[in-house]
Amino acid sequence: MIERIVVVGASTAGLATAESVRDAGFRGEVVLLGAEQWDPYRRPALSKQILLGTWKPDQARLVEASTLRALGIDFRPGHRAVRIDRRSRTVQTDHHAIGTDIVRYDAVVIATGASARRPSWAPYSAEANRPAPAVHVLRTLDDALRIAGQLVRRRRVTVVGTGVLGSEIASAATARGARVSLVGRSAGLSLGAAGLRFSDRLRALHAARDVEVRTGAEVVAVRPTDGPRYDVRFADGTRLGSDVVIAAAGAEPAVAWLADSGLLTDGSLLADSHGRVADRVFAVGDASSWLDPATGTHRACGHQLTAMEQGRSVGRLLAAGQLSPYPIPFFWSEIHGARVQASGRLDIADSVELLAGDHDSDQALFGFRAGDHACGLVAWNMPKPFRNHQAALLAELSAAGSAAHLLETS
């Protein structure tokens, strides 16, 4: 009998789990543990509205603590999980003021998310509570506020990382009046699961705003200097003077606290296609990788909508014993004012075609195909055509047997 559900992690996936457990009619106790002091907030806004300064932290809030209380969700911010003991069915937490606490569960949902990856040239410094020297990373609201405070007109900002996050940070820094360089080891700029297919489009957006893009440029060190504050050093011996350095080198599942739990497989928290990890243990969001029924491999979550759908899926399973379909990926970005929307399985595509708009214009809609089947969409500044094509895509992807045909063609 499950009378007490403990959700470890109060960001997108954990919050969705707690809410949907209640929504599906669970009447027992629901405890929601958050490592940060903030109420649950919109993480995608960090690299957009928060860095731009158009939102105050309050506007990123997803839900008020009072709303959670009204739902009968026992939200405990500032309680970081440090250990799980499956024999006694307890989670041990640490709070900066309260200290250690022990939380008993009948079922536990692990939703501890991911941490920013720290490149070897930006090691963590305990004294400064950030990488040394002052290389910033962006994952939490506190990170974003710290960086936003550094994005000052005319400052020289170097963003290291050629993925979507790097492009978004470069875009926000430019809008704040900084002089921005976007650098990284990769041969081009990538857009999530679409990889380098849109590199030229991204380069053009950056070039139009005078962002200097250096690809194939591996950073090996960042050193303090007398002139500009830092010298970013590359493998080929070149250097780049910078006042602010931000590393956007991806994220790693935050599962170190599970090290002795027996729940990790080669360091990863693996769940089945419905979020089940072990007896009474579930996982959602970026902490875990769910088994993808289309490919038979485990995939990271990666995006907010998938995190929400995983949370709801586990919530319904816990509260009502219902199994939900495997989530279909969706993500969006905003880079120098261009709105990008992406849906479906871009990773398994073997061809891409233009569906609307123009290759050379800022408006374009691309269809991704795996064999004979549509598997994904990417829209640039075409929200309405995206919506209309997406209805057909979702129908195709969720149609019976879609998993089978994707498997055959991937």
Place this chain on the structure above:
Amino acid sequence: MTIEVTRSACVGAGQCVLVADDLFDQDDDGLVMLIEEDPREDRVDSARRAASLCPARAIQVRE
């Protein structure tokens, strides 16, 4: 029941319009426009579904 939308959080995915085009529309930038903030009782489920499908959690349905 009332519906509230946070337009500055909207990402123009259009999921809300797909499930309830009598309650939601999109402007030329794709951002959500609320057609009906106080819908009939028989549209409550659709409003809730739109809120739950919104990738940006930009729609709130309040009792």
